[in-house]
Amino acid sequence: TSNEPAATQQASASAAAPAAKEGNDAPGEKVVIGFSAPAADHGWIAAISKNAADAAKQYTDVEFKPVEPTNDINQQISAVESLIQAKVNVLVILPNDGQQLNQVARQAMDAGIPVVNVDRIFPDKLSYRAWIGGDNYGMGVAAGHHIGKTLKDKGVSNPVILEIQGIATLPLTQDRSKGFADALKTYGFTVAAQQDAKFTVESGTQVATNLLQAHKKIDAIWNHDDDQGIGVLAAIKEAGRNEFLMVGGAGSANAMRDIQADSGVLKATVTYPPTMAASAIKIARLIAQGKGMSDLLEQQVPQSITLASETITKDNAAQYLPLGFES
Amino acid sequence: MTEVDQAASAGPRLKAAGPGGRFGRLGEVRHLGLVAALVLLAIVGLVTKPENFATSSNLVSILALASTIGVITVGMTFVIIGGGIDLSVGALMALASVWATTLATQSYGPVVMIVCAVLVGTGAGLLNGILIAYGRMVPFIATLAMMVAGRGLAQRMSNQRTQLVQQDNSMIVSLSTTRVLGLPLLVYVFALVVLLGWLLLNRTTFGRRTYAVGGNPEAARLAGIDVRKHTLMLYALSGLCCGIAAVLIMARTTTGSSTHGDLYELDAIAAVIIGGTLLSGGRGTIIGAILGLLIFTVITNLFILNGLNTADQLIAKGAIIVAAVLLQRRSLKTPT
Amino acid sequence: MTEVDQAASAGPRLKAAGPGGRFGRLGEVRHLGLVAALVLLAIVGLVTKPENFATSSNLVSILALASTIGVITVGMTFVIIGGGIDLSVGALMALASVWATTLATQSYGPVVMIVCAVLVGTGAGLLNGILIAYGRMVPFIATLAMMVAGRGLAQRMSNQRTQLVQQDNSMIVSLSTTRVLGLPLLVYVFALVVLLGWLLLNRTTFGRRTYAVGGNPEAARLAGIDVRKHTLMLYALSGLCCGIAAVLIMARTTTGSSTHGDLYELDAIAAVIIGGTLLSGGRGTIIGAILGLLIFTVITNLFILNGLNTADQLIAKGAIIVAAVLLQRRSLKTPT
Amino acid sequence: MPRPPSDASSLLVMRGIVKQFPGVRALDGVDLEVRAGEVHCLLGQNGAGKSTLIKILSGAHEPDEGEVLLDGSPVRLAPPTAAMGQGIATIYQELDLVDGLSVTENIFLGHEPATLGFSRRAEADRATAELLKRLGHGEIRPRTEVGSLSPAHKQIVSMARALSHSARLIIMDEPSAALDHDEVGNLFRVIRDLTSQGVAVIYISHRLEEIREIGDRVTVLKDGRTVAVGLAAKDTPTSKIVALMTGRNVEYVFPPRRGRGAHEGRPEVLRVENLTLRGRFADVSFSIRAGEIVGLAGLVGSGRSEIIEAIYGARRAGGRVVLDGRTVRPGSTTRAVRMGMGLAPEERKAQALLLDHPVAQNITLASLSRYTRPRWLGWLDRRAEFAEAERLSQALDIRPPDPRRPIRTLSGGNQQKAVLGRWLAEDRKLLLLDEPTRGVDVGARAELYALVRKLADDGIGVLLVSSEVPEVLGLADRVLVVREGRIVHEAPAEDLDEHRVLDLVMVSAGQLPGPDAANPPTEGAFHD
Ligand SMILES: Nc1ncnc2c1ncn2[C@@H]1O[C@H](COP(=O)(O)OP(=O)(O)OP(=O)(O)O)[C@@H](O)[C@H]1O
Ligand SMILES: Nc1ncnc2c1ncn2[C@@H]1O[C@H](COP(=O)(O)OP(=O)(O)OP(=O)(O)O)[C@@H](O)[C@H]1O
Ligand SMILES: O[C@@H]1[C@@H](O)[C@H](O)OC[C@H]1O
Numbered sequence A: 001t002s003n004e005p006a007a008t009q010q011a012s013a014s015a016a017a018p019a020a021k022e023g024n025d026a027p028g029e030k031v032v033i034g035f036s037a038p039a040a041d042h043g044w045i046a047a048i049s050k051n052a053a054d055a056a057k058q059y060t061d062v063e064f065k066p067v068e069p070t071n072d073i074n075q076q077i078s079a080v081e082s083l084i085q086a087k088v089n090v091l092v093i094l095p096n097d098g099q100q101l102n103q104v105a106r107q108a109m110d111a112g113i114p115v116v117n118v119d120r121i122f123p124d125k126l127s128y129r130a131w132i133g134g135d136n137y138g139m140g141v142a143a144g145h146h147i148g149k150t151l152k153d154k155g156v157s158n159p160v161i162l163e164i165q166g167i168a169t170l171p172l173t174q175d176r177s178k179g180f181a182d183a184l185k186t187y188g189f190t191v192a193a194q195q196d197a198k199f200t201v202e203s204g205t206q207v208a209t210n211l212l213q214a215h216k217k218i219d220a221i222w223n224h225d226d227d228q229g230i231g232v233l234a235a236i237k238e239a240g241r242n243e244f245l246m247v248g249g250a251g252s253a254n255a256m257r258d259i260q261a262d263s264g265v266l267k268a269t270v271t272y273p274p275t276m277a278a279s280a281i282k283i284a285r286l287i288a289q290g291k292g293m294s295d296l297l298e299q300q301v302p303q304s305i306t307l308a309s310e311t312i313t314k315d316n317a318a319q320y321l322p323l324g325f326e327s
Numbered sequence B, C: 001m002t003e004v005d006q007a008a009s010a011g012p013r014l015k016a017a018g019p020g021g022r023f024g025r026l027g028e029v030r031h032l033g034l035v036a037a038l039v040l041l042a043i044v045g046l047v048t049k050p051e052n053f054a055t056s057s058n059l060v061s062i063l064a065l066a067s068t069i070g071v072i073t074v075g076m077t078f079v080i081i082g083g084g085i086d087l088s089v090g091a092l093m094a095l096a097s098v099w100a101t102t103l104a105t106q107s108y109g110p111v112v113m114i115v116c117a118v119l120v121g122t123g124a125g126l127l128n129g130i131l132i133a134y135g136r137m138v139p140f141i142a143t144l145a146m147m148v149a150g151r152g153l154a155q156r157m158s159n160q161r162t163q164l165v166q167q168d169n170s171m172i173v174s175l176s177t178t179r180v181l182g183l184p185l186l187v188y189v190f191a192l193v194v195l196l197g198w199l200l201l202n203r204t205t206f207g208r209r210t211y212a213v214g215g216n217p218e219a220a221r222l223a224g225i226d227v228r229k230h231t232l233m234l235y236a237l238s239g240l241c242c243g244i245a246a247v248l249i250m251a252r253t254t255t256g257s258s259t260h261g262d263l264y265e266l267d268a269i270a271a272v273i274i275g276g277t278l279l280s281g282g283r284g285t286i287i288g289a290i291l292g293l294l295i296f297t298v299i300t301n302l303f304i305l306n307g308l309n310t311a312d313q314l315i316a317k318g319a320i321i322v323a324a325v326l327l328q329r330r331s332l333k334t335p336t
Numbered sequence D: 001m002p003r004p005p006s007d008a009s010s011l012l013v014m015r016g017i018v019k020q021f022p023g024v025r026a027l028d029g030v031d032l033e034v035r036a037g038e039v040h041c042l043l044g045q046n047g048a049g050k051s052t053l054i055k056i057l058s059g060a061h062e063p064d065e066g067e068v069l070l071d072g073s074p075v076r077l078a079p080p081t082a083a084m085g086q087g088i089a090t091i092y093q094e095l096d097l098v099d100g101l102s103v104t105e106n107i108f109l110g111h112e113p114a115t116l117g118f119s120r121r122a123e124a125d126r127a128t129a130e131l132l133k134r135l136g137h138g139e140i141r142p143r144t145e146v147g148s149l150s151p152a153h154k155q156i157v158s159m160a161r162a163l164s165h166s167a168r169l170i171i172m173d174e175p176s177a178a179l180d181h182d183e184v185g186n187l188f189r190v191i192r193d194l195t196s197q198g199v200a201v202i203y204i205s206h207r208l209e210e211i212r213e214i215g216d217r218v219t220v221l222k223d224g225r226t227v228a229v230g231l232a233a234k235d236t237p238t239s240k241i242v243a244l245m246t247g248r249n250v251e252y253v254f255p256p257r258r259g260r261g262a263h264e265g266r267p268e269v270l271r272v273e274n275l276t277l278r279g280r281f282a283d284v285s286f287s288i289r290a291g292e293i294v295g296l297a298g299l300v301g302s303g304r305s306e307i308i309e310a311i312y313g314a315r316r317a318g319g320r321v322v323l324d325g326r327t328v329r330p331g332s333t334t335r336a337v338r339m340g341m342g343l344a345p346e347e348r349k350a351q352a353l354l355l356d357h358p359v360a361q362n363i364t365l366a367s368l369s370r371y372t373r374p375r376w377l378g379w380l381d382r383r384a385e386f387a388e389a390e391r392l393s394q395a396l397d398i399r400p401p402d403p404r405r406p407i408r409t410l411s412g413g414n415q416q417k418a419v420l421g422r423w424l425a426e427d428r429k430l431l432l433l434d435e436p437t438r439g440v441d442v443g444a445r446a447e448l449y450a451l452v453r454k455l456a457d458d459g460i461g462v463l464l465v466s467s468e469v470p471e472v473l474g475l476a477d478r479v480l481v482v483r484e485g486r487i488v489h490e491a492p493a494e495d496l497d498e499h500r501v502l503d504l505v506m507v508s509a510g511q512l513p514g515p516d517a518a519n520p521p522t523e524g525a526f527h528d
């Protein structure tokens, strides 16, 4: 949250960035990086845009060219087209929908502009030079294991497990749900009810309010997204319920602080770090300059990088907190 | 818009909800359809989820869910009866919630936060009113512009983050968590706004003139009513309601956010119209609008109680809206 | 809604775009304000981004961006002049795009896909029309129900997935990638729809009757016009446009998806109204609506070129809408 | 409370009033002088500027030039509240009520009795009931929604509103247009009551016999100028007034009929059998032959308009309607028009006009497919369309003679001509005319009468509804008297006179209270 005392408001991207100007970070030829992402209407996406901009600022050889973020696919296509016309050296794109933006990404590649795809993946490998993103299926698996194991240890049989998704129509949501269900299956558990909350706080409150009415006794809830999670937690508090445990998703600083304090139902969150945007800028710069990654032996940047989804609990929250993004 | 309606009817004319002497009563014929629809939904709830639906805590939940948008619906009813429309309500609520939860505002404590939310809402509503009444902009466009700019400003103030209500100001959150006679305080706020709105609309000259301004602005002008000033006040009133709603949403979600109130404008307008108010102005009741809103809220509640997925929810919601309106029509037809 | 407007003005009344003999011309006074706003925006573009804005590829980009929603705007203009409103356009476009890209439909090849999209759009539009003209539902509510249900159905058909247009059917995609005289085919489709719409509205009895039905449905009925049938056709026409727009969005995005066309209804209605059409019906022009739409599109384009952040964009957009309307008002005032 | 009559000195003086609208100089130096306690009649052709003048008096318009003196001192009357403050109340020509509000709320709109903004509703209702009783309409309930009232009752409410202001000058712009004979009697009783208390009344009407009956002095407007001031209403010959108004000598007589039995052998254009609409009218049967004009006489609310609308298919009713030998399936105006009917409805503004559209398009609305080539495509030949509109507009002498003007800017009478013109553009078998001369001036009336007669002579059947008994008697060949939704009498017009018709239309003569029942207006004043 932006209104936390200034002390805790740390730049997540810069914390992870090496300060030294050597190796990969040594200045090279000047590159123009075009950047397009969905409209920043919640913390995670806001962190994406901010991390990208911050990362770009670290390099004197990078000119950062962001275009209007939008949630309309038609407009994002135009935005990317305009970047192609502006002849940027490399593009970093987090598409609203990978499939729908595929064609214009392909156009860019065909026009000789390498594309770094972030998060929501293009179906066609010819449409991007490199992809970096979180492991959505893995996130679901991590949440499923945490819940499954905790309940198993408690000896609960036939538990009531609820799932609050983000935007239902995103493939990444469906991947997360699949991972979650698959992991639960290994414990012999299933999801009792599933609703989507559009990644917004308010929708989180509303959906949770109704879900709590629908289930008088709950054992666990997995909420895909910590931004909407604030609303989910508010609804739980309003209803005065605490008989279950909740696991979050994405890994906001706020959620981590709650977990650390261990004062409510939120016991864990599984990460999906928005630092990927900063990494994507770095990768884009290297690709444009024709460099490899100095820590690897390869001459070129890898084609695909999947970030692991880690499970944050009370025990390791302190360690991850600096990487958490503010809701 | 609804004139097609009347023109197309060969039979005796149906009257939409209007403000006569006995108007605004719950038991009135024009509301029977809505009440019938609600009863039908309740029966569905009782049959499908007997153990969940009729519990007092579920009913409290429904009222709590309805309260934020309910307060906005009251303001919207005035605006629409007055011949206008307000697309900015959701954005104004978001803006007010953000403004009231900045670090700076929060440092003054909860009372100032509440005052801030209400003032921001009213101020923005006044601006709407000025553009419409004095700038003579079409309400749809003026409030659309306000909706767009209001969200932008909210995003800018909040830096696109969600702003938590701090521990020190938890008095605001207690509106949602503290219960009196089993009901959270915010439900009382909602009820009070409805009551005051009803009194204002039905028992004061301001309210009655609102019908004139919406129904026949030229006649209103000739009767010596300052149509512009009145219009201005209607939008300010709607903004005021957005400010109050902002306080309620802050209480419920413990946050201020630029994403609050997304698409509230559509829901509020739909509730007002389902409640029998004409988009062309001059007719309508607050009770009808609130009944319309409750129908929407109960529908969602039922869906989630029954575990319907979004897609099916949407399809069913569309069908139910149509059914509710046709039901209402039928109940109006018989007694004519 | 805009009556407040007129009543509030004691002076000579401003005329909104109307259906006279010499109406619909670009050079007409009533459009001068819009043209002026466009020119002003172009100047801003030329000054801030001289190297990008006026390039032919940028202009093509603007037109391509405008085409989908432009086609929808043409249908919306008819509906609004005819005294109605259509909130379902975005959802119908999505539904048509999904239906046309299911595996089953795709197996019949691109022509069937196109026919399917157009039929689905028209059919859903017809259903709107039946609910409104014969079920006598208020257009706002009927099309709202259709919007909700349409999205739900689209989600269900697509299983909430995005459906790719297959390689075999890439003829559809070529509408966006193939260029003739420098312009992608879809811009020609857009132009054709505008032209046909203009002819229909200004040169045929259907168009003339649309003004009558919207302006005074009772008078239209007593003059022997079948108001219901006409209303039905207006919504079917709007649905048809959604079907065509679905083909264009399939071409542009290579997909069918339940998320396509989100909030297009607001943009299309805003374009129509900025273009001088009254929400109360009976007045308006297609040229005005398209100019209104282009203003929106150019604004977005300028923002993209200048890399404004979202928050500032929204604030600026709100301000520009207000400015454009006030500018238009001024240009109307002088010649009276 | 109205003030006592001050001697002969003028209450109101208007001098050199000029009002310019875009393209029209509606008032071009008008003078008017009104004394306390008199009924001052304002006469003039349609479009002469009467309504514009009174809108200036009521503060709705501001004059461009000229001065207004009240009690000898100059006043500013705009906005309307200022005029009201000066004791001027107005009944506008176009009903200006709010449909969604109750009778009481309409009457006290803008000056509601209230405490701290809260309406004192009981008090207002009581005052309303009193006002309505004073107007002879105690049966209208104060809490009724105005939208559900008949046009006549709406007119009563408008009058009650003017009375509620306790004004010293009340302006009535064609208050009798929507009233029948009985109602007019009532109205006059109220006016006499007012003037006896010193209130001045400015009275506008196109029914010259009314001027004779109620008026004291007359001012005549022509083309936005005063052409005669202070004529004695009772003594000035009608021919002189008409000549002043029109600038020519109008034969204010009805065109000659073909004579008794002239239509006997001719084919039936319309046959109506047992037409019934529950609660409105029942068992209506009659027929009209080619070339025949049939009049429906009756009180306001007797169901005449509804019978006409049912024949036209605008309302669904039981029974049978046969047009030219073919049964008309009920419930579709489109079919009725296609089969050859035409309707000039009662409420011009609400039911007939596209107010913002040019006169031309209002005229061609019902005959659009005549100008299409090819018809199936609906492609409009706009030149042909405009030419036809122009021809008709000239033939009907619609003023100003510019078919491109929005019809909103025309005077009421000229608007009415355009509505009739709509049905002249195409060959009709049957014309249904509901109050066709409401608000139409004497000159235009004579033209309209001649026109209707000529249409009949050309073989059209005409069904005429009029609340002016002389009009029905003068124009129709045959008269059907309607009472409470039933035809109670049928006779050739020659066999009836005004007394007889009035007897027949009453619920039962004598029982209906009303000061004028025993004292019908002098006949002949009309034909003078
Ligand atoms: N708002 C307006 N804009 C333009 N022209 C107008 C307007 N109002 C009136 N006029 C014109 O002014 C002239 C006088 O109209 P007015 O209504 O005063 O006539 P009138 O004497 O009351 O006629 P009638 O007997 O038909 O009611 C007419 O030519 C009319 O067309
Ligand atoms: N829309 C309506 N709603 C309610 N009552 C109506 C409506 N229209 C007509 N009526 C009533 O139906 C009855 C017949 O009305 P109608 O208009 O046919 O009478 P009319 O003889 O033509 O009188 P008028 O001269 O006023 O037209 C009246 O009592 C009238 O008040
Ligand atoms: O916007 C999404 C974010 O909120 C979620 O938690 O992770 C994936 C993102 O695309």
Ligand SMILES: [Mg+2]
Pocket (backbone or CB within 6 Å): D050, D051, D052, D093, D173, D411, D412
């Ligand atoms: Mg007049």
Ligand SMILES: [Mg+2]
Pocket (backbone or CB within 6 Å): D304, D305, D306, D346, D434, D465
């Ligand atoms: Mg009648």
